[in-house]
Amino acid sequence: MADTRRVEKVWKSKPTIEGAGVHLRRAFGFDEVPQLDPFLLLDDFRSNEPTEYQRGFPWHPHRGMETITYVLAGEVEHGDSLGNRGIGAGDVQWMTAGSGIIHQEMPKGDSQGRMGGFQLWANLPASHKMMDPRYQEVKRDDIPVAEAAGGARVRVISGEVAGVRGPVGEIVTDPTYLDVSLPAGRTFAHAVKPTHTVFAYVIEGAGRFDPERGPCGNHTLVVYGPGDTVAVSTEEQPVRFLMVAGRPLEEPVAWQGPVVMNTQAELRVAFREYEQGTFVKHARR
């Protein structure tokens, strides 16, 4: 019999300023470590106001972690030390920084000035922090849509729903990343690994993530407790949410800006190498 996960915590993402002056909402970050292990941060950069996002995130390094960028509207112009470019509406870029990349991320709105998307950070275990950097870039049309029992339409970026597997794979933390749209008056039930951390982030409408709690709406982060299934129900409104799961690492986290290692000494090495121009270990293209 299914052991349905209960919601342990719920909170709203908070306005913050990042990069060169990008106004965004942070669902979780440094202060929440290790509650969402292996995940480190989730930023929501939906905005209809170009002055809130167009300053972007100029050149900066990453090491020891992964950034997962999912764009809903507009485009993120991307330049990096491997030669990768551009994330369009509906696309996903799963960037494994590993030993280190240097990149810039510049949001560009659509013709109406709308920008929309999310960036999730996932940690890498000590054994993989210095792996070769790798990108998995998936275009909108290559993300399959699963029709789940109960009527949910699910864009499957990573993981599996109703026999449909997402295109992103071979990630150390075995992640699931779903974009779930559930019509009014329906239920979405999804099996999750009992050992995994599971959270949801609501992006439209409202739904019940636990039968004993009230409906959760836009900007709400929902953190699940233990169990092997999650169940989300709607009443009179539909809901759209991201659902993410992954294997916790249970390792020490030493985190400074865009570099996430296990020890302070490793952080010092990373920033010294960045200053000295020896940060990037892979061949430039």
Ligand code: FE2
């Ligand atoms: Fe970045």
